[in-house]
Amino acid sequence: MEKYGPETYGDLNADVYDQWRTDLDPTDAVACLAALARQEPAGPVLELAVGTGRVTIPLAARGIDLHGIEISEAMVARMRTKPGGEDIPVTIGDMADVDPGTDERYAMVFVVYTTFFFLLTQEEQVRCFANVAQRLLPGGRFVLECFVPDMGRYQPTNQSVHTHRVDRDSVRLVAVRHDPVDQRFDGQHVLLTNEGIRLAPVAMRYAWPTELDLMARMAGLVRRDRWGGWRGEPYTGAGNHVTVYQKPATDRSR
Structure with missing residues (x-):
């Protein structure tokens, strides 16, 4: 990122x-x-x-x-x-x-x-x-x-979208792209509410x-x-x- x-x-x-x-x-x-x-x-x-x-x-x-x-x-x-x-x-x-x-x-x-x-x-x-x-x-x-x-989570396209939490007035998703060469994850925690969208980026090796x-x-x-x-x-x-x-x-x- x-x-x-x-x-x-x-x-x-x-x-x-x-x-x-x-x-x-x-x-x-x-x-x-x-x-x-x-x-x-x-x-x-x-x-x-x-x-x-x-x-x-x-x-x-x-x-x-x-x-x-x-x-x-x-x-x-x-x-x-x-x-x-x-x-x-x-x-x-x-x-x-x-x-x-x-x-x-x-x-x-x-x-x-x-x-x-x-x-x-x-x-x-x-x-x-x-x-x-x-x-x-x-x-x-x-x-x-x-x-x-766990490489199986990102196959076959080296990416994943996971529903982390669902509440009455909000949804939190985690979207990740996987780089198998550099052993790196680049992701976003995405919070969706009636008030709007909040992004929380995270990167890991x-x-x-x-x-x-x-x-x-x-x-x-x-x-x-x-x-x-x-x-x-x-x-x-x-x-x-x-x-x-x-x-x-x-x-x-x-």
């Missing part, structure tokens, strides 16, 4: 994000991440792409020393309006840089809701892995929640789980766990997965 940048999704959707994404229940993610954060090594935790704080705020409320980075000022402003959201240090910046404004090293870095795929090139995704590895403490973990691409594993290996991380969800469900090769990568306990980068 033309004129689509890293901050576009957040800037255009911040005011409706929580309303539209009621399907994203953070309860299981918060519980799992809190348990991981209490494992060794001890240290602060960094969230990439904090958004409106759906996971950030309840996780910090559990006593986790939490820092964040977010490219969209509008998303952070939304988070600041919520109880507890004003107390969490967040740096405005590109999550591929993994730079929350300090030289802090982290016991855990995580990114939820497939937001890692908002990095739109393989180069940016590889750079993110490398920078995460540099900022992790020895034994630290990088946790990602991602989807496994997906990666297969094995590709993520290779990025991790290139960065010096090893895969510790891969689950089918935040409750530790078995991974079946479809749907979403939660993957935990770990930095070796002997850190040779110091």
Whole structure:
């Protein structure tokens, strides 16, 4: 999509994000991440792409020393309006840089809701892995929640239109074009109401789980766990997965 940048999704959707994404229940993610954060090594935790704080705020409320980075000022402003959201240090910046404004090293870095795929090139995704590895403490973990691409949804024309929700006075559709060469989805959430039409664009560059594993290996991380969800469900090769990568306990980068 033309004129689509890293901050576009957040800037255009911040005011409706929580309303539209009621399907994203953070309860299981918060519980799992809190348990991981209490494992060794001890240290602060960094969230990439904090958004409106759906996971950030309840996780910090559990006593986790939490820092964040977010490219969209509008998303952070939304988070600041919520109880507890004003107390969490967040740096405005590109999550591929993994730079929350300090030289802090982290016991855990995580990114939820497939937001890692908002990095739109393989180069940016590889750079993110490398920078995460540099900022992790020895034994630290990088946790990602991602989807496994379902190519059948976009056959045979590399596009799809999905009816997401139908209410008495509104319809929400999701229209997507698929570029199989660049592994990219360009889409629009389309809200139709009696008052008019609202568009919410989104672009993603997906990666297969094995590709993520290779990025991790290139960065010096090893895969510790891969689950089918935040409750530790078995991974079946479809749907979403939660993957935990770990930095070796002997850190040779110091």
